[in-house]
Amino acid sequence: MEKEKIMPENLKAGGVVPYLVEPMGFVAGTYTRGMLLELDPTTLKLSKCTDETKFFGVLSENVEVKTTETAMVYVSGMFYKSGVIKEDATDIEKIRINGIPKNIYMR
Numbered sequence: 001m002e003k004e005k006i007m008p009e010n011l012k013a014g015g016v017v018p019y020l021v022e023p024m025g026f027v028a029g030t031y032t033r034g035m036l037l038e039l040d041p042t043t044l045k046l047s048k049c050t051d052e053t054k055f056f057g058v059l060s061e062n063v064e065v066k067t068t069e070t071a072m073v074y075v076s077g078m079f080y081k082s083g084v085i086k087e088d089a090t091d092i093e094k095i096r097i098n099g100i101p102k103n104i105y106m107r
Contacts, residue, residue: 011058011083013107019077024057026065035059035085036095037073046073050087052094057104058084076103 011034012019027040027047037046038054049055058079063071081092084106096106 011079013078013080013083013105017076017078017103017105020075021060021072022057022075023070024073025068025070026063028065028067030064031059031062031071032085033059033062034079034083036087036090048087049090049095052090052098055095055098055104056102074104078105078107081106 025045027043027045029047031037031048035058036049036055037057037059038049038051039046039056040054046056057073057075058077060072060074063069065071081096084092086092086095092106099106
């Protein structure tokens with residue numbers, strides 16, 4: 001069996017922390033694998049993370065949401081900072097800090 005090479009362009013950064021995925025609902029839009037997401041606690045729907053304090057998870061698949069589609073979201077795991085997709089206005093270090101209590105780590 002060939003061992004997986006861990007390279008910075010990969011999304012996942014290792015197997016030390018378990019990768020848990022959950023099906024979640026989204027606000028309408030187009031989302032890309034590796035995108036950082038935030039949760040609206042009122043609607044329980046996810047959208048692109050624009051507020052580091054609301055960081056919730058990392059998208060595990062590409063998805064286009066029109067109305068009620070769901071997608072799988074990593075709610076724990078270790079990811080490469082260079083492999084995730086973040087909004088320009090957000091700070092990856094603030095996201096990293098807000099992810100630690102959720103068992104989401106960036107390296």
